[in-house]
Amino acid sequence: MSHRPYSTSAYREAARALAAIGRRIYGQGWSPATSSNYSLRLNEDHAAITRSGRDKGLLEETDIMVVDMEGAAVGDGKPSAETLLHTQLYRRLPDCGAVLHTHSHASTVLTMHWPADHITLEGYELLKALDGVQTHDTRLTIPVFENSQDIAALAAEVDRAMDAGDAGHAYLIRGHGLYTWAADIGACYRQLEALETLLAVELDRRRLG
Numbered sequence: 001m002s003h004r005p006y007s008t009s010a011y012r013e014a015a016r017a018l019a020a021i022g023r024r025i026y027g028q029g030w031s032p033a034t035s036s037n038y039s040l041r042l043n044e045d046h047a048a049i050t051r052s053g054r055d056k057g058l059l060e061e062t063d064i065m066v067v068d069m070e071g072a073a074v075g076d077g078k079p080s081a082e083t084l085l086h087t088q089l090y091r092r093l094p095d096c097g098a099v100l101h102t103h104s105h106a107s108t109v110l111t112m113h114w115p116a117d118h119i120t121l122e123g124y125e126l127l128k129a130l131d132g133v134q135t136h137d138t139r140l141t142i143p144v145f146e147n148s149q150d151i152a153a154l155a156a157e158v159d160r161a162m163d164a165g166d167a168g169h170a171y172l173i174r175g176h177g178l179y180t181w182a183a184d185i186g187a188c189y190r191q192l193e194a195l196e197t198l199l200a201v202e203l204d205r206r207r208l209g
């Protein structure tokens, strides 16, 4: 299958941006022990993504590589083990330009301690940081998928959930973490910061009873 070529300068800019946002996310405590992975769309057929196993607090441009939209490495090295969860979003959502995945304390405890297959965030002003949300009077339902090492199967499950109209802004994986996506890295980081903040608030709210 022939792939449209991507711009080398666009790749270099994507690698720089992903390394910078990765260090910023690490500083928030959301990507411990090499967890988490980040990607940017380069064109219809390629994405820049973090290499597998990299320390996100020390992320450099050399820790980024290119994959095609079937999840195959372009060039040497091992892309993120969760690449297919990124390409599922790029293949399904033409306007998706950036995908961020984190492993925060809040997302882990909320999904591990409570068995529900969704987390609802409702009535928070910070919900307006999410694309398309205009009021605090909003109920955001975030689906929780069971964790699996079969990433292809997990990506197919996300696809089915989206077919059913779920996972509009983000999804959670139980005992694992959060995925969110947006048109560009700035919007995606804004959404990630809002969601991780609200998940921490929700955890505190539940503890307060």
Ligand SMILES: CSC[C@@H](O)[C@@H](O)C(=O)COP(=O)(O)O
Pocket: 033, 034, 035, 036, 037, 050, 051, 052, 053, 054, 079, 080, 081, 082, 101, 103, 176
């Ligand atoms: C080190 S535990 C976290 C990993 O298993 C995985 O969930 C993750 O987020 C990072 O995987 P990676 O292959 O480095 O992109």
Ligand SMILES: [Zn+2]
Pocket: 035, 036, 037, 082, 101, 102, 103, 176, 177
């Ligand atoms: Zn992960």
